[in-house]
Amino acid sequence: MSNSVVFHKLKNQSIFRQEFMNMQDDNRIVFGKGRFTNLAVLYAPNGTGKTSMVNVLNEKNSNSDCSYEVKYRKITYTNENNTLFYVIQDHRNRNIIKVKESDYIIGDNIQREYMLKEEIDKSLDELVNNVIYKGLRDYGYSAKSNLQFEVFNNQKLADMCKILIPASRKNFSCKELMEFILLLEKLDVPEHEEEKLLYLKDNYTDKNSILYRLLQLEGKSIATDRRVIVIGRNNEAIHLVKRYFDSKVCVVCDNVDYHPEEIITKKSSENKEILDNMDSTSRDVLEKIIQVIDENKDPFKVKKILLMFLQEGDSGQLENLIDEVKQYVRTNEAIVQNYLHDIFEKHNLKNKIEDYNSLNKEPPQITEEDLLFVKEFVKNAIGREINLVRDNDNIRLTIDNRNLYNSNFDDLHLSTGEQNFISLTFEFLKARNRSEEIIVLDDPISSFDSIYKNKIAFSIIKFLQAKNVIVLTHNTDLIRLLEHQLNNSFTLYLLNNFDGARNGFVSVNNKEKEILLGIDKFLNLLRNRDEIVINNEKLFLISLIPFMRGYANLIGDNATYRHLSKVMHGYEYSRINITKIYNKLFCKNGEGNGRIEDMYYVSVKDILQLNINDNFIVDNTKYPLLNKTLYHSVCYLFLRLKVERCLTRQFKIRTKGRKLLLTNILNESLVDDKVFDEREKMIIRLAKAKLASKKTLLNEFNHFEGNLSIFQPAIDISDDILNNEILEINEILVSVQNLKTMVC
Known part of the structure; x- marks a missing residue:
């Protein structure tokens, strides 16, 4: 699959289970092909390591305790060369927009x-x-x-x-x-001679350079002296004598009466006399220009022309030489x-x-659609306007003429919701400009109320076009909002990270995604038996008791609601026909191919006698998540009934004519301190505290009052954790039943 990322390793200290160290199965995340965004959603209940995974993908250094290895488009990436993931997290209560406007504004001019x-x-x-x-x-x-x-x-x-x-x-x-x-x-x-150009480069740099000194002669009065040629000859003679100083005869005329010291002294004295009688300018020309020139490396013939000028006073050639040097400059x-x-x-x-x-001269305007969306939202929501202002060569985003970036939101008088929305949407604008190909979002709507949630879902799709996006969330509301926006154009995974579980990124197939996100799709599944294979009809019906009661309440069927309540509290004793109720709720006029023919009557006592180890309620191949959900629902109902029955009996709580929730029962489990000794009081208090904290006993997982998300319990708790809770609750109940003061 070309548009997917394969994880081989995911490590954050000891948070992830062993399977994540060398991932072989459930390690591929495929990005859905949406009209706008290539999106994959990882549903990660609290405690599964969602934030830890985000932190790992945000790691950009060598770190043995926090590392990953993935393959994307045939290239392997690790935290040591993290150029693949760009992470947006910690957006809650962000009180400042950092970096510069160009990270956010990329539209039109x-x-x-x-x-x-x-x-x-x-x-x-x-x-x-x-x-x-x-x-x-x-x-x-x-x-x-x-x-x-x-x-x-x-x-x-x-x-x-x-x-x-x-x-x-x-x-x-x-x-x-x-x-x-x-x-x-x-x-x-x-046109020019390359040799002269090279000579110019080497001999016209500072005030001691030959050609610089030459040009300083322009316009100066220089005295001539024909004896200057004598100095030249004397210097040559001195040089020759010094070279052959040890010779017994003169190397020029073979004269045996040869005294080199005398010749050098004589020639030097003669030169000194000539120089002493020259004016300072002429002497400088001779000593600082002519005498330092190598005639073999003199393409401008400076030495020859200056000697002729000093001897004969012909300024024409000197002027031409100066002009030529200037021309080469x-x-x-x-x-x-x-x-x-x-x-x-x-x-x-x-x-x-x-x-x-040309662009810099134009007044800046917000014309890009995405930024216009933020601008219009802020304007409509809080009556304030975001603008662009040019400040010299820079463009500034402002709100009420105050810089929007690097400013404290408190100074801008924005509410927490407004702060978070503006901050997060600007992060989206920034993310789409990043070179990283995969954007990772950590629970982007968790800190927002309902007015913002749909806008955030829209912003994800709108701003991150052409990017591959991984959204990690424990909020099914976000998944539903994305489904509403994208219409089955993203992939959905469960992040599992539990002992004894199928760990990794477990794909949710399209059928289950439909019934997870749409109550209408789940109702259609119940109405059409051709779509689902039921392995155990009685257990199937019992598992749906909480959902059916919530649905009856929603459609205003009060009689059905009251009947189902008789098997949802441990202190009840009535028996009801759950087949009749199922057919009434889900089969129009009691007819249809979803109808169940066999009649099943159940009471609380019947449910408490169930073997809850039977976890194959429906076809586990086609509907694995639904099967897990129904099994969990049976377990939750079983545990609640067992706890309520034990506590109401043990503590003789009056139930007749009362509608008691488990919370009420727990509060009334210790009403007379004088009845129990201190040891028993401690046992009861500890039991109450433990029972109140169990996920399986929470109202939201059992009654579905105002919330028909039947899948929420199953995707928020693993089979392993569920089994541990069953054992712990049984142990708690045993400790309560063993109290000497009263007997269950």
């Missing part, structure tokens, strides 16, 4: 605006941090102090290059860069500008920024 801004920011971040600086460095701009920036024609380009260099990036502004990108045009690059500037232009164009940034700016 606002969606486009947020998307563009996110794309722009992401591209700029990637380019600035990982791409642009490398290019600038390749073109010789590795520091903002690079002096070429001073002679750029485009000072905006120079300023932006400085900002984009890492050491200056603390002043980086996305907005400023976006404005720069809009102004950036591609330039024609003049412009060339490099154009290349850098085109480099940036091409990078930004490759990422379509100019068009995106133009689109973003």
Whole structure:
């Protein structure tokens, strides 16, 4: 099954039974194919580990005590790489909407605006941090102090290059860069020699650079001195002598009368005399430019041109040289500008920024249907309106001109129900934008009253379209509301986690889901015997006694209600024809294929003599949940009758003419303290406390007054827990019956 998730492991300390450590059966959750939402519902009674399962699926770290392993679309996911589940829980009394508006608002122009801004920011971040600086460095701009920036024609380009260099990036502004990108045009690059461009990159960076010093000569008065050529020759001679200093003869003329020290001293003195008589500018040109140039690596011929200028005073060639260097600075500037232009164009940034700016100028409006639903609901429910307000480049959600997110709901004067509804629906809006493919909801309506419950069910379907959704709940009301909205388009499972039970995610088939969620479907099943195989008719009829009484009360059949009450209290002794009652209630005019022919008469005494270990009442293959429900109903009725009969007899409670519930009987079980000694009083108090706490004895599980959910008891308690309660109740009754003061 392609649209399903298979669980192999589910662990939360020791909460889950052993079967969950290596799940083999009942481990697949298939998502129903709804018109809007792919939904699976896990019904999880209190105590089965619902919240623990949610906590496990929300785990995002390595944790040996809290872990899971699932397979989804052929990929295995664990809590260590939790990219599959997004969990919404703890929505009760949430008093603040966190994060930012873009997590919730994704409609129309606002969606486009947020998307563009996110794309722009992401591209700029990637380019600035990982791409642009490398290019600038390749073109010789590795520091903002690079002096070429001073002679750029485009000072905006120079300023932006400085900002984009890492050491200056603390002043980086996305907005400023976006404005720069809009102004950036591609330039024609003049013809040039690559060797000169490379030389420029290496020799025009700071104030000691050769080409920088060269350009500082522009417009300066420089004295000429023909003897400057002598300095050059002397330097060459000194270099040659030093190189062959140990030679016995001159390496140039083979003169044996050779004294290298004298030659070096003479040449150096001659150079000093010439330099001392030169003006400071000329001397700097000679010492700081000419003498440091390697003539083998001088593509601009700087050394040759400067020497000629100092000797002959011809400024024409010097001016041409300065102009040429400037032109190469412009060339490099154009290349850098085109480099940036091409990078930004490759990422379509100019068009995106133009689109973003256009949207940014428009006043924000709520136009998306889902957010409009929240807006209209809040307006209709509490007379207040949610709006969007632009604050510089940001969009804010407001209610009464106050920020809706990161604000305390108390400051917004919202009731608890309003707080929870707004908070939860905004969580749904956020969830649908998440990258995780499966949304997990933990009992989303448990903290809401009836006015909100149907809206929450609608919101789940409406907001989480195109998502796979797992809803965990112990509330059958939510399941019915989802059924009303989706019409049999979701799957239903029981989360079982009990000793001795069929543990895992037990699928509820469509037939049983229908009768679980619709009283009309259950009534139709009772009216049509062709749909169900009854293994034990008498037990079947007894199991339906509480339901039949509730139904008779609902349709106003008071006589039937009174008759059935005779077998629902342990202090009664009448015998009634339950076949006749069944046929009257469920077979029109007593006829139809649902009619039961054999007559069964029962009293409280008959019921208490039943073998309640017979748990195959109807076809367990086709209707396993219904069979379990009917068996539980028999057990609940049996236990209540047994407890009521024992207590009314043991404590001589007056029952004639009275309608006593078990609660009344428990309250009257200790009426005269003087009758019992202290030990017996303690036994009675303990017995009363234990009996009052048993699920099987609660009114909602036995009488169905105003609640015809026949399945609720069976899905709220496991067979194992039921058997334990039977044993415990029997032990309690034995302790009461053994009191010496009175005998049952």
